[in-house]
Amino acid sequence: MTADLSQTRAPSAAATSKVIVPSARERDPRGYARRRRLLERGLAVGVPIALIALWQGLASAGVAESQYFPPPLEIASSWGELVSQGVYFESVLASVQRIALGYLFGTLAALVIGFAIGSSKLARSALEPTIAALYTVPKLAVLPLLLLVFGLGETSKILLVALTCFFVVLINTIDSVAGVSTKYTDVGRSCKASRWAVLWHITLPAALPQTLTGMRIASGMAVIVIVGAEFVAADTGLGFLVWNSWNLGVPEYMFVGIVSISLIGVIATALLRLVERLLTPWNR
Amino acid sequence: MAEGGPVANDDQVKVSVQAVGKVFTSKARRVEALAAIDLDVRDGEFLCLLGPSGCGKTTLLRIMAELESPSSGRIEMRHDDPDRPLSSVVFQDYSVFPWKTIMDNVVFPLLQNGYRRREAREVARHWLGQLDLAGFEKSFPDTVSGGMKQRVAIARALALRPELLLMDEPLAALDAQLRLLLQEKLLDLWQHNQNTVVFVTHSIDEALLLGDRIAVMSARPGRIDTVIDVPFARPRDPDEIRASPDFAALRDDIWHRLRRELQVS
Numbered sequence: 001m002t003a004d005l006s007q008t009r010a011p012s013a014a015a016t017s018k019v020i021v022p023s024a025r026e027r028d029p030r031g032y033a034r035r036r037r038l039l040e041r042g043l044a045v046g047v048p049i050a051l052i053a054l055w056q057g058l059a060s061a062g063v064a065e066s067q068y069f070p071p072p073l074e075i076a077s078s079w080g081e082l083v084s085q086g087v088y089f090e091s092v093l094a095s096v097q098r099i100a101l102g103y104l105f106g107t108l109a110a111l112v113i114g115f116a117i118g119s120s121k122l123a124r125s126a127l128e129p130t131i132a133a134l135y136t137v138p139k140l141a142v143l144p145l146l147l148l149v150f151g152l153g154e155t156s157k158i159l160l161v162a163l164t165c166f167f168v169v170l171i172n173t174i175d176s177v178a179g180v181s182t183k184y185t186d187v188g189r190s191c192k193a194s195r196w197a198v199l200w201h202i203t204l205p206a207a208l209p210q211t212l213t214g215m216r217i218a219s220g221m222a223v224i225v226i227v228g229a230e231f232v233a234a235d236t237g238l239g240f241l242v243w244n245s246w247n248l249g250v251p252e253y254m255f256v257g258i259v260s261i262s263l264i265g266v267i268a269t270a271l272l273r274l275v276e277r278l279l280t281p282w283n284r
Numbered sequence: 285m286a287e288g289g290p291v292a293n294d295d296q297v298k299v300s301v302q303a304v305g306k307v308f309t310s311k312a313r314r315v316e317a318l319a320a321i322d323l324d325v326r327d328g329e330f331l332c333l334l335g336p337s338g339c340g341k342t343t344l345l346r347i348m349a350e351l352e353s354p355s356s357g358r359i360e361m362r363h364d365d366p367d368r369p370l371s372s373v374v375f376q377d378y379s380v381f382p383w384k385t386i387m388d389n390v391v392f393p394l395l396q397n398g399y400r401r402r403e404a405r406e407v408a409r410h411w412l413g414q415l416d417l418a419g420f421e422k423s424f425p426d427t428v429s430g431g432m433k434q435r436v437a438i439a440r441a442l443a444l445r446p447e448l449l450l451m452d453e454p455l456a457a458l459d460a461q462l463r464l465l466l467q468e469k470l471l472d473l474w475q476h477n478q479n480t481v482v483f484v485t486h487s488i489d490e491a492l493l494l495g496d497r498i499a500v501m502s503a504r505p506g507r508i509d510t511v512i513d514v515p516f517a518r519p520r521d522p523d524e525i526r527a528s529p530d531f532a533a534l535r536d537d538i539w540h541r542l543r544r545e546l547q548v549s
Contacts, residue, residue: 183379190349190373191393191444201392205383282383282424 070252078252094236102161103222110169118177135167140228157229164225165218172214176207212276219268296327298480304357317343319505330481332495340506341484349373372446374454378433380425387421390440411439431462451483468522475519502545
């Protein structure tokens with residue numbers, strides 16, 4: 001032991017010195033941040049483009065079966081066809097309308113009811129088990145029942161979307177309202193604020209971030225469920241377009257539908273992120 | 285006894301706590317937090333409730349603030365001026381609303397107490413200035429430091445001009461240096477405004493520096509062990525007081541009492 005120690009202390013011929021100086025990033029922080037941002041944005045756009053290009057290459061090289069996986073350029077020209085026939089915008093409009101109306105009704109109802117239930121311990125004890133049971137029912141499984149009651153019209157599909165959104169938003173709203181810290185509500189009580197003032201100035205904003213997360217998740221689920229409904233119970237909409245293309249054996253149209261559906265999902269999520277940023281400016 | 289400084293008038297009792305007990309009952313446990321507390325808070329005095337964690341000092345304060353109901357006994361509080369609220373509270377760790385700007389945090393309780401918005405903003409601006417927060421009115425609390433957040437909480441309570449200011453370890457979450465600075469700020473503000481204050485703390489130094497009297501509490505169940513008169517004259521100079529031999533002697537005395545308590549429990 002002692003021998004080792006004395007050896008480490010003695011300067012050896014192989015000794016080097018370690019010098020620590022500012023890195024490139026520290027010397028030009030602004031330039032670094034700018035290059036970094038450019039790189040990140042470039043990747044966000046570049047990776048999907050590269051994947052599509054790879055697909056195109058594989059298809060034209062004959063590696064991918066173009067009967068099932070038509071090359072992207074062909075899908076694009078089919079897209080043009082559908083647009084010029086007027087089918088495309090009709091389908092998009094039909095789906096978006098169902099999603100928007102169902103989402104609006106379901107979410108608004110859930111916000112109001114969720115707030116009421118969340119702020120009352122008794123209401124939670126009475127209703128939470130029922131809500132949990134109803135939440136787990138796959139909403140698509142209720143579609144036949146809705147069709148039976150409301151027929152093949154728009155009502156059944158809008159209701160299906162509404163139901164789907166309702167439970168997701170409801171559960172998140174109840175949780176967020178019930179979870180508001182008493183350290184905030186105590187401030188309201190101690191300065192003799194009215195029940196309404198506490199609800200509006202304290203409970204609502206404190207619960208808002210988690211509630212908005214629920215609303216964002218619900219928007220994605222609305223898109224998923226409407227496509228399923230349009231497969232079996234519609235003669236318009238993007239889901240119908242995909243399903244019908246299978247019947248007609250036109251995979252290009254199928255892909256146009258699939259890509260459009262996912263674009264709607266992306267746009268809906270982006271919109272709700274914007275709403276979140278506007279409504280909760282304090283969350284950085 | 286204090287000489288020269290504002291001494292609380294003995295026959296003017298602001299808050300009279302009479303045999304107040306508090307029992308918390310949960311599923312399996314029954315915890316006696318307070319056992320028959322008797323305590324008078326005099327008009328205009330700065331009373332410190334000092335004791336180890338879990339001695340029920342916060343519970344006693346919360347009962348005075350009507351946030352908790354006593355299990356037994358009664359409290360009488362004299363409300364002199366109907367135009368001012370009886371009490372307001374400064375809570376432990378940052379209870380400022382993150383979703384309101386610093387200005388709106390102070391404005392909110394004012395609006396709840398009948399102020400018009402214009403008036404409320406003026407009052408808020410004044411108190412934010414008093415707590416060296418001018419220029420931060422539009423910031424959100426999470427963008428400023430912990431010490432500033434707690435100053436917002438103090439401004440929020442002071443702006444109401446309560447007859448009784450209840451403070452629950454308002455400085456406990458701050459680091460030692462910041463704490464010293466805010467103690468001096470509080471001392472300064474109180475010397476100018478002279479509300480009746482009940483101040484919960486577990487710091488002996490803080491109690492000696494700020495208090496007219498110190499009610500030392502013992503733990504489980506919480507009782508008032510002794511009430512000590514703090515002999516330092518006002519206006520107080522923090523550095524002078526901390527350096528004085530009386531300060532050291534009193535701190536020693538209180539510490540020995542607390543230590544006995546801690547060893548018993």
